[in-house]
Structures are given as structure tokens and as C-alpha cells.
Amino acid sequence: MATVISFGIQKGGSSKTTTSAIAAYLLSAELGKRVLAVDLDSQGNMTELLMGPDVDIYDYQGQTVFEAMKEQNARKYVQKIPGNDRLDILTAEDHLAAFPSWLYDGYKGNRALVLKQTLDSVQDDYDYIIIDTPPALGDQTINALAASNAVVAMFEASKFCYSAIGRFLETCIHIQSTVNDKLEIAGILRSLIDARRYDNKAFIELIEADYEDVCFKTVLTRTAAIGRLGINGFNKGYELNNALNPYREFMEELMQRVKVTV
Known part of the structure; x- marks a missing residue:
């Protein structure tokens, strides 16, 4: 069965x-794993990023993760990623914002387990399922956590994210104790907005002091190459390699931690 990993923070x-x-x-292109990406954010940015810069998320209207959850059948809605035969995606677009309304008006089962039950139909098709969550502690994020073996808590070096991290981890612990006792907190992944700013560095050190055993050793620094991924996509080239280098180190840590926790 696939190992399911969510990335989140509100x-x-x-x-x-x-x-x-x-x-x-x-995981797919360099480690040779079969991977399903799940875009659970109605902005559809993961869909755009993986499908390529020329994609319009409305191209997938009526063929998204929302429809998959309504039918409890992921396989019917899986899309192939161009140029990568090991990577598929459940796409998202704006109508996913109606998920909470549908959940409370039209769904009769456990509202926290809709995504998990949907992904059950493709669990044996993949080695990993990677879920991108919206910036909110709402129904999509709850469903992602309930479906996951592990979660990576994202931390950008800022006061507002520092205020959010504790509440996000509390939510993860609540999900552990109520609907998914297999969920493990893989760690907190820290990223510097600007390595030249003292306040950014201070928050990186502060979060490590607060959560020393939880933080990944890797600290990401935002670069122009990473910023241009949305424009260039995952086209091969020196800039892609520059963008991916810091994440390779993080992935080594993540694989070691998930290997232990799941």
C-alpha cells in the first residue's frame, strides 16, 4: 500500500x-517511485506546477479530486503528468471550495474520512501519495491528515507562521487521537524567506529551540530558481537542478523519518 504524506500549515x-x-x-523522477500527487487546494497551484506552465486549471473542470471524493473513486479521475510516466495527479480547481458545503449538505458518512475512502481505491497502485493542503485548518486539511501516514509541518521564518505552528501541531495530535492513530508528525520543515534578514534567522533558531527534536536539519532558502519553477515547470536544465538541490537533502531526511514512523 502507498505511504501517504501531507504537507500543511494554515x-x-x-x-x-x-x-x-x-x-x-x-520521488518519481529521481527515486523511481510510483507517485500520486493530490491537489487539495482550490487554488489549483499544485496542478499548475506539475502539469506545466501552459495548463489552465479549468481544463480539468469536472475531472478533479472533488468529483473523485463525491464518487469515492479516485482511479476514474487520475491524470497523467506529461513527461513523467511515474507521476500522476488528482487535480483541483476553484469548485473545490464548495467541498465543505457538499460535505455538510450531501454526505452521510464520517466527514473526516472522505478523502481516505476515496484514496483506498488506488492505494495499491502507488508507492507514495503526496497531498498538498490549503492554508486553513478546514475540512480539506482535516481530510488530508485523516488519510495520511505522515505530515510535514511547513514553517516560514515569520511571526505569523510562528503563531500558527503550535495550533497546526495540536490539530495533528487531535486527528491522531480521534480518527487516525497511524498519523505521525514527520517533522517541521523550516524555510528562510530571506537569508540576509536577522529576524528570519531569529525565527529559524526560535522554532528549533521550541521543537528541537521535531525540526528537520535541512533549512530551505528561497531562491530565484525555485521562484521560476512556476514559469519554467520541471523542464530539464541547470536552473531546475539548482532549484531541486536543497530539496534533495530534505527528501533524504524525510525518507529516513517516514521509514521509521509508518
Whole structure:
């Protein structure tokens, strides 16, 4: 069965989408694993990033993760990633924002387990399932955590993200104790907004002091090459290699931690 890993934090702009998309890419393209990416954010940025810069998320209207969850059947809605025969995706677009309304008006089962039950149909098709979550502690994030073996908590070096991290970890612990006792917190992944700023460095040190045993050793620094992934996609070239290098180190840590926890 696939190992399911979510990336989350309720603070926007914390590199959830970039990191989860790169993780899915590295697992498939460089580690040879069969991977399903799940875009659980109605902005559809993971869909755009993995499908390529020329893709419009509305191209997948009626063929997304939302429809898969409504039918409890993921296989019917899996899309192939161009140029990577080991990586598939369940796409998202704006209508996923209606998921909470559908959940409370039209769904009769356990509302936290809709995604898990949907992914059960493809669990044996993949080695890993990577879930990108929205910047909120809402129904999509709850469903992602309930479906996961492990979660990576994203931390950008800022006051607002520092305020959010404790509440996110509390939510993970709540899910562990109520609906998914297999969920493990793989760790907190720290990223510097700007390595030249003293306040950024201070928050990196502060979060390590608070959660020393939980933090990954890898600290990501945002670079122009990473920022241009949304423009260039995962086309081969020196800039892609530059963008991926810091994430390769993180993935080595993640694989070691997930190997122990799941």
C-alpha cells in the first residue's frame, strides 16, 4: 500500500505547494517511485506546477479530486503528468471550495474520512501519495491528515507562521487521537524567506529551540530558481537542478523519518 504524506500549515505563503510538488517529482523522477500527487487546494497551484506552465486549471473542470471524493473513486479521475510516466495527479480547481458545503449538505458518512475512502481505491497502485493542503485548518486539511501516514509541518521564518505552528501541531495530535492513530508528525520543515534578514534567522533558531527534536536539519532558502519553477515547470536544465538541490537533502531526511514512523 502507498505511504501517504501531507504537507500543511494554515498560514499561506509557506511553500506547501512548491515543497509537495517537488517531493512528488523527486520521488518519481529521481527515486523511481510510483507517485500520486493530490491537489487539495482550490487554488489549483499544485496542478499548475506539475502539469506545466501552459495548463489552465479549468481544463480539468469536472475531472478533479472533488468529483473523485463525491464518487469515492479516485482511479476514474487520475491524470497523467506529461513527461513523467511515474507521476500522476488528482487535480483541483476553484469548485473545490464548495467541498465543505457538499460535505455538510450531501454526505452521510464520517466527514473526516472522505478523502481516505476515496484514496483506498488506488492505494495499491502507488508507492507514495503526496497531498498538498490549503492554508486553513478546514475540512480539506482535516481530510488530508485523516488519510495520511505522515505530515510535514511547513514553517516560514515569520511571526505569523510562528503563531500558527503550535495550533497546526495540536490539530495533528487531535486527528491522531480521534480518527487516525497511524498519523505521525514527520517533522517541521523550516524555510528562510530571506537569508540576509536577522529576524528570519531569529525565527529559524526560535522554532528549533521550541521543537528541537521535531525540526528537520535541512533549512530551505528561497531562491530565484525555485521562484521560476512556476514559469519554467520541471523542464530539464541547470536552473531546475539548482532549484531541486536543497530539496534533495530534505527528501533524504524525510525518507529516513517516514521509514521509521509508518
